[in-house]
Amino acid sequence: MSRRQTVLRYVVLGIGALAFLFPFYYMVVGSLQTEPDPTPAGAFPSPSNLTLANYSDIDSRVDLWQGLLNSGIFTGGVIIGTVVFGLLAGYSLAVLQWRGRGVVFALALLVQVVPFQLLMIPLYVLIARDYGLADTHLGMILPFAINSTAVIVFRQYFLQLPKELFDAARIDGASELRVLWGVALPLVRPALLTVVLLSFIGPWNEFLWPFLITKEASMQPLAVSLANYISNVAATAANPFGAVLAGAVVLAGPAVALFIVFQRYFTSNDLGSGVKG
Amino acid sequence: MSTASTTRRAGGRTPARRGKLLGENPLGLLFSAPYLVFVVLVFAFPLCFAVWMSFQDYFFAAPGAQVDRPFVGLENYRQVLADPAVWRAFGNVGVFLIINVPLTVALSLVLATALDGATRFRTFLRVSYYVPYVTASVAVVGVWLFLFNGNGLVSQLLGPLAPDPAWLINSTWAMPMIALFVTWKQLGFYILLYLAALQNVPKELYESASTDGAGKVRQFFSVTMPGVRPATVLVVLLATVTGANLFTEPYLLTGGGGPNGASASPVLLMYQRGIEQGSPDVAAAIGVILVVLVLILAWLQRRFVGGEER
Structure with a gap:
């Protein structure tokens, strides 16, 4: 490959990286400024203009810790549901022979193309009105409890394991649960992390559903309380952008950190297998 | 694809009569049951409910209240x-x-x-x-x-x-x-x-x-x-x-x-x-x-x- 092409390649890649990362840099800088400075110079503020006041400002209007806790419970519930029941389903779809297996697998694929937004009205009627689960964590978790993509990712990983492994364990008299726990699970650890990452983004970032069913501020995940702050109270704050951006940093922080630390479990191959089925 | 494997095995053994109804390993259905219930509850039923609702005069009412929500066709x-x-x-x-x-x-x-x-x-x-x-x-x-x-x-x-x-x-x-x-x-x-x-x-x-x-x-x-x-x-x-x-x-x-x-x-x-x-x-x-x-x-x-x- 010629030198000119290599340079061109990195120029394209560099422009891309800049376009993706600059808003995040600007988010952090903006959250630390005493006065919002939208001029180009404001992107490189002097240390004297920096403050943590915006963080305490947003915390006094939106309870950040409570928001993070609610986001955490919502996300944690989805991850547990997905790992436990998704693992069982993925295992039975890949390893066990039973009637209806094809139908369940087809359903898992189909579910991914049904837009959740179509279901929001009936789910709201059922969960918030009929079951009385408005303003509860359970009501928040229910529609996301088992991530279908995760079921497919698990199935894909289990399919790659040699059948003889399972047969050997069964001949030794191990029960099916024991085979799953003792033989299959240790071999699909990387899949476990991929699934945790996959099922983390959904609920942590979800806005519409928790927004619909939580009216009480103390039950709202951070994404919802921050959005309410943006659309309602921002106009009355001394430095509305500073406060909004400080809240944005707190909301984005855990997700970004998680994906940087575990980036090697979130690669094209894992995702490819998940989406291609 | 599931039926293919069951029919392939069906000829050989005689004690497998019981297993034939649910396939060779009926435990699979049990393992998938929570997911299946989830899909029915959170996707299939609401999907049908949404379509049904769009043909009714549907409105919010207090839980448990008996209200008349008539069929209104394409209104x-x-x-x-x-x-x-x-x-x-x-x-x-x-x-x-x-x-x-x-x-x-x-x-x-x-x-x-x-x-x-x-x-x-x-x-x-x-x-x-x-x-x-x-x-x-x-x-x-x-x-x-x-x-x-x-x-x-x-x-x-x-x-x-x-x-x-x-x-x-x-x-x-x-x-x-x-x-x-x-x-x-x-x-x-x-x-x-x-x-x-x-x-x-x-x-x-x-x-x-x-x-x-x-x-x-x-x-x-x-x-x-x-x-x-x-x-x-x-x-x-x-x-x-x-x-x-x-x-x-x-x-x-x-x-x-x-x-x-x-x-x-x-x-x-x-x-x-x-x-x-x-x-x-x-x-x-x-x-x-x-x-x-x-x-x-x-x-x-x-x-x-x-x-x-x-």
């Missing part, structure tokens, strides 16, 4: 189709898709191809591309509001070239801005999909194209693009579904689909009509129309993007 649909706001919202999604889908395919394919051949900084670049994808819309909307408001950084940099009124409150620019925002936010995911697809393009094809005298650009169009076509079908489908599901962006970025409905989306209308104004039946009708349109669009895309692959 909700008639009401929806007579509403200019609904037409506008569907038109807005059209504008969104025309900008978002080609831009997404072009940018993610170019960046994925460039990244595939890169030897240095690969991890850094890959991670920086998907950071927006893993971040909450609500968080990045805050930055975009700051960047694109009347005297925000972008308007300051462009000076007199910036539109007036500013981007997000300008009826011409509001929808394209949302399309741009979503393209930017989702691009990392599609880059990962294309990266996976690029591994499946046989390297020999590039070599033989090269010996035939094809340059890099020519190779991109005659080897890479046909090679990743299945991924392109998927990217186009997913981008379309994302576009149809638009809610957070018009709700927050342009302040509730403003200015004056210029960036309202069907889902935003479903929220306003269904929850705020208490007409879930009308909202359900909008939802059914939306899904039917998406299905038609997906079928058309499969025909034209999918090419001979079908």
Whole structure:
């Protein structure tokens, strides 16, 4: 490959990286400024203009810790549901022979193309009105409890394991649960992390559903309380952008950190297998 | 595929009579049961409920109260189709898709191809591309509001070239801005999909194209693009579904689909009509129309993007 092409390649890649990362840099800088400075110079503020006041400002209007806790419970519930029941389903779809297996697998694929937004009205009627689960964590978790993509990712990983492994364990008299726990699970650890990452983004970032069913501020995940702050109270704050951006940093922080630390479990191959089925 | 394996085994053993009804290993059904219940409860039933609701005069009532919700046929649909706001919202999604889908395919394919051949900084670049994808819309909307408001950084940099009124409150620019925002936010995911697809393009094809005298650009169009076509079908489908599901962006970025409905989306209308104004039946009708349109669009895309692959 010629030198000119290599340079061109990195120029394209560099422009891309800049376009993706600059808003995040600007988010952090903006959250630390005493006065919002939208001029180009404001992107490189002097240390004297920096403050943590915006963080305490947003915390006094939106309870950040409570928001993070609610986001955490919502996300944690989805991850547990997905790992436990998704693992069982993925295992039975890949390893066990039973009637209806094809139908369940087809359903898992189909579910991914049904837009959740179509279901929001009936789910709201059922969960918030009929079951009385408005303003509860359970009501928040229910529609996301088992991530279908995760079921497919698990199935894909289990399919790659040699059948003889399972047969050997069964001949030794191990029960099916024991085979799953003792033989299959240790071999699909990387899949476990991929699934945790996959099922983390959904609920942590979800806005519409928790927004619909939580009216009480103390039950709202951070994404919802921050959005309410943006659309309602921002106009009355001394430095509305500073406060909004400080809240944005707190909301984005855990997700970004998680994906940087575990980036090697979130690669094209894992995702490819998940989406291609 | 499940039935094939059961019939294959059926001839051999006689004690397997009991197993035949549920297959060789009925425990599988038990293991999948929680997921199956979940799908029925959270997808299948609400889906039917939504369709049923769109044909009734449905309204919210206190739990347990006995109320009459008569069948009204196509009345909700008639009401929806007579509403200019609904037409506008569907038109807005059209504008969104025309900008978002080609831009997404072009940018993610170019960046994925460039990244595939890169030897240095690969991890850094890959991670920086998907950071927006893993971040909450609500968080990045805050930055975009700051960047694109009347005297925000972008308007300051462009000076007199910036539109007036500013981007997000300008009826011409509001929808394209949302399309741009979503393209930017989702691009990392599609880059990962294309990266996976690029591994499946046989390297020999590039070599033989090269010996035939094809340059890099020519190779991109005659080897890479046909090679990743299945991924392109998927990217186009997913981008379309994302576009149809638009809610957070018009709700927050342009302040509730403003200015004056210029960036309202069907889902935003479903929220306003269904929850705020208490007409879930009308909202359900909008939802059914939306899904039917998406299905038609997906079928058309499969025909034209999918090419001979079908």
